[in-house]
Amino acid sequence: MVVAVVFDVGETLLDDTREYGAWADWLGVPRHTFSAVLGAVTAAGRNNAETFQYFRPGFDLATERQRREDAGLGETIEDTDLYPDVRPALTELRTRGLWVGIVGNQTAKVARLLRALNLPADAIATSGEWGAAKPDQAFFDRVAQFAPAARPDIVYVGDQRDKDILPARKAGMRTAHIRRGPAGHLWADDPTVLDAADWRINSLTELPALLRPST
Structure with missing residues (x-):
């Protein structure tokens, strides 16, 4: 039971649309480009975090997340x-x-x-x-x-x-x-x-x- x-x-x-859009903006790439690469990574059964490496090799997610926070652009969740x-x-x-x-x-x-x-x-x-x-x-x-x-x-x-x-x-x-x-x-x-x-x-x-x- x-x-x-x-x-x-x-x-x-x-x-997740708004948050992934915010990441695309942070990286300085078009949102549709980021979404397309994310889709390819997903289709390959790989970790979504690998998406960032295509745009910025060596990208460290934790570090960049903190940089967003420090810039006042950290993640928010609204209803x-x-x-x-x-x-x-x-x-x-x-x-x-x-x-x-x-x-x-x-x-x-x-x-x-x-x-x-x-x-x-x-x-x-x-x-x-x-x-x-x-x-x-x-x-x-x-x-x-x-x-x-x-x-x-x-x-x-x-x-x-x-x-x-x-x-x-x-x-x-x-x-x-x-x-x-x-x-x-x-x-x-x-x-x-x-x-x-x-x-x-x-x-x-x-x-x-x-x-x-x-x-």
């Missing part, structure tokens, strides 16, 4: 960055008695920004706070400690094949793949996703009825 639902952040809850289905879906899941968590590969600052949005979630954390990042099994071990449920009773919801669905399944959790964002569309019909995902959805609002139908 599903007891807890844990959500990835980028392109599952947050539309408009959430996909429209986020609040309704998470609210309904909690109404139906499910524990809702949010955790993804983001900095500790992003955790604070997400908490400030007062989302309908029981707990929020990020890899930056945990010191473990997807797809490492250490991350999913932390998810298992984070959620008040046995692993088979946890559903991890995400868009990425290699960082979300496959490692969560390997960790003994159930999985829901959302067709959203570049990776979500790219891997939606991949045979390994078809095999590993317990559910495949196009909107988070599909989840409440799938996970715990009303009685």
Whole structure:
């Protein structure tokens, strides 16, 4: 029985368009150029951070992130960055008695920004706070400690094949793949996703009825 639902952040809850646009501006390259290279990196199954190397070899993400902060151009998250289905879906899941968590590969600052949005979630954390990042099994071990449920009773919801669905399944959790964002569309019909995902959805609002139908 599903007891807890844990959500990835980028392109599952947050539309990353504005943030990637800000990175393109910081690098001084056209936004569509940055997006095209990011898409190629994603299609190759590589880490998105590798995108920056094409524009600035030797680019250090942590250093440049701090430089953005120092320049007053650091990352922000606004309610408009959430996909429209986020609040309704998470609210309904909690109404139906499910524990809702949010955790993804983001900095500790992003955790604070997400908490400030007062989302309908029981707990929020990020890899930056945990010191473990997807797809490492250490991350999913932390998810298992984070959620008040046995692993088979946890559903991890995400868009990425290699960082979300496959490692969560390997960790003994159930999985829901959302067709959203570049990776979500790219891997939606991949045979390994078809095999590993317990559910495949196009909107988070599909989840409440799938996970715990009303009685």
